[in-house]
Amino acid sequence: MTNSKLFSDSKKVIPSGVNSPVRYFEPYPFFTKKSNGAYLWDVENKKYIDFCNGYGALLLGHRRKEIINAVSNQLSKGTLYCTPTEAETELSKLIIGNFPSIDKVRLVNTGGEATMTAIRLARGFTKKKKIIKFEGCYHGAHDSVLVKAGSGSAHNGISVSEGGLDEVSKNTLVVQYNNIEDFQKTINQNKDIAGVIVEPILANMGLILPEKNFLYDLRKITKENNIPLIFDEVVTGFRVSPGGAQEHFGIKSDITTMAKALSNGFTIAAVGGRKEIIDLLSPGGKVYQASTFAGNPISVSAAISSIKTINKLKNKLYSKLERFNLLFTTALDDMATDMHIAHQINFTASMFQIFFTNKPVINYETSKKADSKKFQKMFRTLLKKGIFIAPSQFEVVFLSDAHTENDLNKTLDAYDAALKSVKN
Numbered sequence: 001m002t003n004s005k006l007f008s009d010s011k012k013v014i015p016s017g018v019n020s021p022v023r024y025f026e027p028y029p030f031f032t033k034k035s036n037g038a039y040l041w042d043v044e045n046k047k048y049i050d051f052c053n054g055y056g057a058l059l060l061g062h063r064r065k066e067i068i069n070a071v072s073n074q075l076s077k078g079t080l081y082c083t084p085t086e087a088e089t090e091l092s093k094l095i096i097g098n099f100p101s102i103d104k105v106r107l108v109n110t111g112g113e114a115t116m117t118a119i120r121l122a123r124g125f126t127k128k129k130k131i132i133k134f135e136g137c138y139h140g141a142h143d144s145v146l147v148k149a150g151s152g153s154a155h156n157g158i159s160v161s162e163g164g165l166d167e168v169s170k171n172t173l174v175v176q177y178n179n180i181e182d183f184q185k186t187i188n189q190n191k192d193i194a195g196v197i198v199e200p201i202l203a204n205m206g207l208i209l210p211e212k213n214f215l216y217d218l219r220k221i222t223k224e225n226n227i228p229l230i231f232d233e234v235v236t237g238f239r240v241s242p243g244g245a246q247e248h249f250g251i252k253s254d255i256t257t258m259a260k261a262l263s264n265g266f267t268i269a270a271v272g273g274r275k276e277i278i279d280l281l282s283p284g285g286k287v288y289q290a291s292t293f294a295g296n297p298i299s300v301s302a303a304i305s306s307i308k309t310i311n312k313l314k315n316k317l318y319s320k321l322e323r324f325n326l327l328f329t330t331a332l333d334d335m336a337t338d339m340h341i342a343h344q345i346n347f348t349a350s351m352f353q354i355f356f357t358n359k360p361v362i363n364y365e366t367s368k369k370a371d372s373k374k375f376q377k378m379f380r381t382l383l384k385k386g387i388f389i390a391p392s393q394f395e396v397v398f399l400s401d402a403h404t405e406n407d408l409n410k411t412l413d414a415y416d417a418a419l420k421s422v423k424n
């Protein structure tokens, strides 16, 4: 079977042939048949070093032994009960142990479900309507946050999705990321703010780091105005430190969402926060949230195993990934500079992105101004050479614990060729 044949088949039965827009690239995506460690293999038996890593989920690499063992063990005991389990309490205690801002946590299935619940909680708590989000931040594919969002929707130039209601999006106020004056002005002009949601490190417009005081000022202003601050840690939770970006920056949010690296590749997400807010969830409170698959025993077993593995490895894991990232991005920067290619590299922890522009990339506008055609050229050369990064400059390159120095050296050689293709 070939990728091209599978794509023509899939297009007949799946819209655009893919189950999430970001998976499509021209002329057609490759179809994966298996993965292991740092690698993917497509149906034509081509091997790729994977730097998409489930858009950040696979912090520990594909088919990590500890997680596969835990899941296999659970498979022999059942796949769905729809009753509470002891394992759900164990997982919640582990999450709370890693995130001191969280008193209680509810398990859901996806990042989007977690942010939808977080926003509903903020509205239920404050009895107010409007939320503030930041340009380019992506919080899932639901109406209140699909407004000037990043990821695939930035790529498609969709500011507000068709089919979304104006009545919903008009209650979402959008502020420029890293612009605290814009934020303060919006707070001063609107007395009806129910909550503020932010990616503490913006990983959906490429990688954009919060400027020095941005998150601290956000925390201070939201506290002064009694507005719940939601940290969307769907990407950063467990990836930048065992306690996410909030541990990394030493800031406590009121509500936190997490997914991805929480389970290293299984379908689970969580929304947690201060007791007085999270206890508003039904059935004890009047903020309704529900799901058949919530607390799915397979995903819960994967998440318990992931957190335990992360907590056991701790400094060894994070310092290795940081060292690899620094070495890699320094070499990449030198290469692009030697070739006189205008570029910026943003990096932190185990994430980076290169932008083809001579201006620092600090927000939605500056990310959008980077040359996406050059990025596509680079992507295609990398792919030919067996390196798979997410196919858009609005995504991020993710390192995993499975990458070896040898993988990184091969990848640097591929970037060398890819940058030359950009230059020509």
Ligand SMILES: Cc1ncc(COP(=O)(O)O)c(C=O)c1O
Pocket: 109, 110, 111, 112, 113, 115, 138, 139, 140, 141, 199, 203, 204, 232, 233, 234, 235, 259
């Ligand atoms: C920061 C952030 N929040 C929320 C989401 C939505 O998560 P999901 O795709 O699991 O709905 C994503 C990614 O998709 C994300 O990167």
Ligand SMILES: N[C@H](C=O)CCC(=O)O
Pocket: 020, 021, 022, 023, 055, 138, 151, 152, 204, 235, 395
């Ligand atoms: N950028 C998104 C997640 O972080 C990409 C995942 C998706 O939408 O399929």
